[in-house]
Amino acid sequence: MRDAGAIGVLAPFVGGTYYGSLVAGVGAAAQSYGRRLIAIQTLDAAAELAVNGGDPAFDAAVSWEHVSGFVVLADAVRPDYLVRLARAGKPVVLVGHTVDGLGLPAVLPDNSAGMRAVVTHLVRDHGCRRIAFTGNLAATDIRERYDAYAEVLDAYGLEPGVFLPALNNVESGIAWNAEELLRHGRPDALVAATDRNAFTALRVLAAAGVRCPDDILLTGFDNLDEASLLRPELATVRQPLEAMSHRAVDLLIGQLGGKDVPPGPYLLPTRFVARSSCGCTSFAERLPELAEQDGRRRLGRRLAGVLPAAEADAAARGVQAAEHAAMVTADALLAAATGDSSRIGLAVNELQDLLATGPTLETLRVISRAVQEYADGLPIDDAPAATRVGHGVQAVMSSLGRAHSRAQLADKLHLRSLISINYTLSMAMLHRRDVEPRDPSWLGLTPATAGSIALRGPDGELVRTPGWRRYPGTPIPAGPTTIASFPPVELLDAAEPGETVFVVRAKVGDSDRGWLALVDVVENRVEDGREMVNQCAALLTVALDLRDHEEQLLREAQSDRLTGLPNRSSFVAALEDQLTYDRPAVVLFLDLDGFKHVNDSLGHHTGDRLLAGVADRLRQCLRAGDLAARFGGDEFLVLLDDIAPGPELDEVVGRIHDTICAPYVLGEQVVRVGVSIGSAVCVAGATAQHLLHEADLSMYDVKAARRTTAA
16 A cells, blocks of 8 residues: 555544644644644444444445555544554554554543542532542543542542433433433432533523522533533643644554553543532632742743643743743732833733633633732732732733733634634525535635545546646546545645644435545634534535536436436437537427327227337437437427438438337237327427427328328
8 A cells, every 4th residue: 555654643533622622733743744634424424423433324344555554543433444444554542542452552531530620629618428420431531530439439438429321422412301310309419421511500500490509519520612611611631632643643653663562551630620510619619728928920820720631740840930920920920019010021922821821701700810810919018019010010911911812813803704614605605606515626615725536437437537736736636436545646745734634424324425634723612523624525415416406407307207218308408409400300200199099998008018119119219319208198399300301300200200109018919009100390480489390280281181181
């Protein structure tokens, strides 16, 4: 196999707050090694996320000719797919899950430590004794969280509380009701295995009149963005997504370099985030107690606390950055006390860098409260100096607030832009007739910079349509392809630093059209499965289905269902078109003789078979450019192109007559019919209706003449 040295990532979805963050991290790490990233979505376009251990239908060797090794996210593929990768010589690193028996390196958040922190906090700090649990234990990471939950309770001499199974790890997984939770008395707390499970649990409790945190405490796990926006704010566990991605790529590059990489697992630290749903005072009002007495060092510890969890080396660098920011901030406030406010800007820059590591309202509040706490602890008795320090703190907070507001505004504008793009794209693909779905140039309506489509033909083989790219470069060719070589190298080369090549199956329900590949940046500010590339693949599938359905309806409207020949209206349209050309033509009007007798004596079914047989024989008699149609009943029309009255016309009419009049074997019956054929010559100024009328009259003249002869 040809190997272009790319790193592949297999994920249920290739965007969104969770999977998108992991994919973005893998892409950044791959770029640091000079490798491009191909992100392959293993769920169909428009699929609903139901985490269940991988999609058994995904077995395609997507981009295997381009990818050196794969990072495989949780619930992307089944174990048998991983075995195939190993047999193909493709190194694999798992992220967020393990697979028994394969010996694959696995990078995991420390689920156990995170859950131990949750349960310990509930028992030790809030006195909880009856703690229920809800989650989907079929997922390995959820089982780890449950085992840690039970372990802490056992250490405190407590029994596990009510267990409420979840169907999956997202909102739809909560199918239980409040009565099941409260059946054996109201627990002190409910631990949800994931934030999305907790979101629904909170709604179920509220609907039953159970208030959180007044009546019951609630915690989640994953620290999704929505967790800090709920009321009450959801206490949760923060996972080191970026650090997990980077560690996975490090291990994969090691394997590609020939290193013997043990299976691990490689655990990265998680961090419990206490919020009001677990009964803690809102982070806007009070910071946790610290034993550190030195104000500057306390400020450094506070600032380090807002950093994302990371491995030892990265964590140490983060702590150093936080301590440096604390030093700069402390010096700036002390200088402000003396009337020198010039250093406040330096402090703001340092603190904004920290805020950017986790630009949430929670991070802003912690930093602001930490700076205020430090200022309040300064031994300043001089009122003017204290006022100047207060002004310095106010300047810091105002600058941070504006930075956060700008970030929020950027997010809102980005989401507004996505909504506008989705609307424009949907209208183009589903309504406009000048947009051809098979031509990926419609991707120009999106932020993508290049695209390629491989469509599945009737024989199941894939064929690429001509590709598209926003900027000049090597054309992306059309032609037959295999899934292992898709997308083409020319598309891979179109990806600039910071961009990712995405591949998604163009499949919605039972309609499997092939594959869409495009170049874009990772979208991790929307829900999983709602990113632009997934929308594009879904729209491509639906648009192709819609066009095929429209073409089928058009064919049915223009054809005779019984014989498959064009119908009268279709023939008239073709005749009118013929009359616009200065070329000789003749219209034939055919009426079967004896058909009524066959139909009445042998039945309508036999009559229908006879009409279909006549139509087949008519097709055999036609020359290139001729057209046959069913006028209605037992009458047919023929448009003979590029012919005039004379021997050639007589020969064609005679052949049609003799062919139709030959015996028909219909099951056990042998039947015969005759045919009367009239004609009309297309002349300048004639109309289609006039010609049909003339041919009809001519046919009756032929029929009458035959009767006279027979008499």
